[in-house]
Amino acid sequence: MKHISSMTRPGNQPQKLAALKQAWQEWNNSPDVLIRLARRLATTLSLEDQLGVLAEEMADIVPFEAMMYRHTIARQEFVFRTGMGGPHRAEYRLNLEGELYGYLELHRRTRFSEEELEAIEVFIGAAICPIRNACRFIALEQMALTDTLTGVPNRRALDEDLGRICHLADRHNESHSLILVDLDHFKAVNDTHGHLIGDQVLRMSADGLTRTLRNSDRVYRFGGEEFAVLLPHTDAPHAREAAERIRLALASLALDRLVGAPLRITASCGVATHLAGEGPEQWLARADEALYRAKQAGRNQTRVFPAIG
Numbered sequence: 238m239k240h241i242s243s244m245t246r247p248g249n250q251p252q253k254l255a256a257l258k259q260a261w262q263e264w265n266n267s268p269d270v271l272i273r274l275a276r277r278l279a280t281t282l283s284l285e286d287q288l289g290v291l292a293e294e295m296a297d298i299v300p301f302e303a304m305m306y307r308h309t310i311a312r313q314e315f316v317f318r319t320g321m322g323g324p325h326r327a328e329y330r331l332n333l334e335g336e337l338y339g340y341l342e343l344h345r346r347t348r349f350s351e352e353e354l355e356a357i358e359v360f361i362g363a364a365i366c367p368i369r370n371a372c373r374f375i376a377l378e379q380m381a382l383t384d385t386l387t388g389v390p391n392r393r394a395l396d397e398d399l400g401r402i403c404h405l406a407d408r409h410n411e412s413h414s415l416i417l418v419d420l421d422h423f424k425a426v427n428d429t430h431g432h433l434i435g436d437q438v439l440r441m442s443a444d445g446l447t448r449t450l451r452n453s454d455r456v457y458r459f460g461g462e463e464f465a466v467l468l469p470h471t472d473a474p475h476a477r478e479a480a481e482r483i484r485l486a487l488a489s490l491a492l493d494r495l496v497g498a499p500l501r502i503t504a505s506c507g508v509a510t511h512l513a514g515e516g517p518e519q520w521l522a523r524a525d526e527a528l529y530r531a532k533q534a535g536r537n538q539t540r541v542f543p544a545i546g
């Protein structure tokens with residue numbers, strides 16, 4: 238713990254305590270718009286909530302028809318929009334200490350006056366630090382859910398999504414499918430060509446998987462040389478087709494250039510479609526069982542866990 242005795246200064250403690258209490262009350266009840274804005278922004282790290290607060294407080298002083306914010310955070314597009322646009326626009330690049338924290342636009346039917354433009358800049362100046370913190374928080378969250386080697390979502394992201402999808406599947410009585418994809422004899426790739434080439438193969442496999450699937454499908458690195466694919470609104474026959482496409486895509490990856498010699502990989506796939514009332518662990522276990530059967534049957538093939546029996 239930090240030693241703070243050097244920070245204690247002599248003085249009238251009761252008066253200081255009373256002043257602090259009063260400052261706290263003033264801070265909490267201040268009619269000053271900037272103090273209120275700072276106080277409200279400090280209560281949340283959600284970028285969406287912060288932009289909502291900024292829009293609300295700003296609209297009170299500089300009315301506008303629409304506010305739009307966009308920023309790419311950890312390779313993902315974040316867009317916030319409130320209201321419908323007008324022909325006049327005030328656009329700002331949100332910069333702090335040389336870093337970009339997004340673009341903010343205000344739209345209105347009538348022109349903004351100079352005073353209004355100055356006021357908008359004051360609001361942005363007051364909000365920029367909390368917005369930076371919220372952007373960093375999103376980036377950190379994103380990092381915690383991303384596999385560093387391949388850049389696809391990791392096992393933690395899969396666990397979160399499986400929980401959500403199980404809930405949705407039961408609520409709306411919909412079909413959702415899961416494929417586990419395991420590269421065959423991957424140890425041999427490492428043993429023959431080295432771990433770094435193995436890493437490259439894993440990266441190219443993740444890219445190949447992602448390119449093969451629809452935008453609504455999601456690829457995860459499940460661990461080691463195993464990937465998982467979540468297919469929303471997909472029944473077992475369509476999931477089997479997707480698994481077969483995945484197998485063909487992986488088998489046709491142009492890996493020769495990595496080693497300057499012929500190099501091909503194959504994969505085994507296990508498919509399971511969510512059953513009513515089933516939790517993430519049971520669903521995963523069934524996909525794993527189907528994968529095990531594909532491996533046992535000789536690899537380079539797909540097995541679907543039967544829905545009945």
Ligand SMILES: Nc1nc2c(ncn2[C@@H]2O[C@H](COP(=O)(O)OP(=O)(O)OP(=O)(O)O)[C@@H](O)[C@H]2O)c(=O)[nH]1
Binds near residue numbers: 425436
């Ligand atoms: N290069 C690299 N290799 C990894 C990584 N994670 C796991 N592996 C390797 O993946 C291999 C998995 O080996 P096994 O579990 O025996 O499986 P396999 O050789 O693919 O055989 P089957 O799955 O039975 O077809 C091991 O050699 C691990 O070292 C990684 O991040 N990078």
